[in-house]
Amino acid sequence: MVTPGVYDLAALAITTALTNSAQTAITGLDGMSAANIVAELLGGTGGTTIVGLVQTSVDGGTVWLDVARFDFNTADSPPTAGKKYCVLQTNAAKAITQYAALAAEGMNDGLLGDRMRAVLTSTGTYTDTTLSIRVAVH
Amino acid sequence: LTAAQREVAELDKSLVVDGEDFILRRVIGAANQTNIDVLCRGFVRRYKAQELTSVIIQGDSNIIMSPTRIIAAQWPGGTPVTASDAALDRRVPRKNDKVVLQGKVRNIETAEPIYIANELVRIEIQVRG
Numbered sequence: 001m002v003t004p005g006v007y008d009l010a011a012l013a014i015t016t017a018l019t020n021s022a023q024t025a026i027t028g029l030d031g032m033s034a035a036n037i038v039a040e041l042l043g044g045t046g047g048t049t050i051v052g053l054v055q056t057s058v059d060g061g062t063v064w065l066d067v068a069r070f071d072f073n074t075a076d077s078p079p080t081a082g083k084k085y086c087v088l089q090t091n092a093a094k095a096i097t098q099y100a101a102l103a104a105e106g107m108n109d110g111l112l113g114d115r116m117r118a119v120l121t122s123t124g125t126y127t128d129t130t131l132s133i134r135v136a137v138h
Numbered sequence: 139l140t141a142a143q144r145e146v147a148e149l150d151k152s153l154v155v156d157g158e159d160f161i162l163r164r165v166i167g168a169a170n171q172t173n174i175d176v177l178c179r180g181f182v183r184r185y186k187a188q189e190l191t192s193v194i195i196q197g198d199s200n201i202i203m204s205p206t207r208i209i210a211a212q213w214p215g216g217t218p219v220t221a222s223d224a225a226l227d228r229r230v231p232r233k234n235d236k237v238v239l240q241g242k243v244r245n246i247e248t249a250e251p252i253y254i255a256n257e258l259v260r261i262e263i264q265v266r267g
Contacts, residue, residue, distance in 0.1 A: 009215060013168065022220075023219065040172070117216055118216050130170045130171060132166070132172040133216075
């Protein structure tokens, strides 16, 4: 791994609806054994839903696989419900598992490639709202 | 080593000896903001009186920095693939990004990338504040 540390997978102001808005990938993460992902919604005025999907790839970015999904809706008023986190680890052996795209607040633990990215979808129109998704790579 | 790699290595070496640390910051959002920070090192100097123009004013500073830490941190992180400025070199700071230098937040007025053989080897920044 080039540099263990904290990387920003996404940080942007949410206004009009987004449909599967892919962010550029953080690469060079080969060798990571764990990832702590923190998604934070700031503001959250207006709008309806925001989905922050975190993905990884094991084929150089051709196919992206879901690893964590953070769902925010109008009930998630920051800062109490506006910050969510999860931990992905590859330290323990995993049973063979059928891959499936993630539903709300889901995660595919143990699935970490050499790169990660965020894909954002939102409905409704938000004002004064910022979404941040950071990953601490170990 | 290529000429570009040599250039960066020499700049990094001299920055270790003579440079100073500062935080390069992109602020995201208006009313509710989040910062994307990276710790950098650069040569900082005030512009001399004879260098002042209509766009370089008294109090502005010039920072010469290496891209090494920006590249290592992959700053500014993930940005929309389809953004209107996606074709620009996103490693280069933009106007209105910030520099936190000696405890003071300063505004970036311009950032000039320097390339050798298409490789980013140095960034010169004009900061105000």
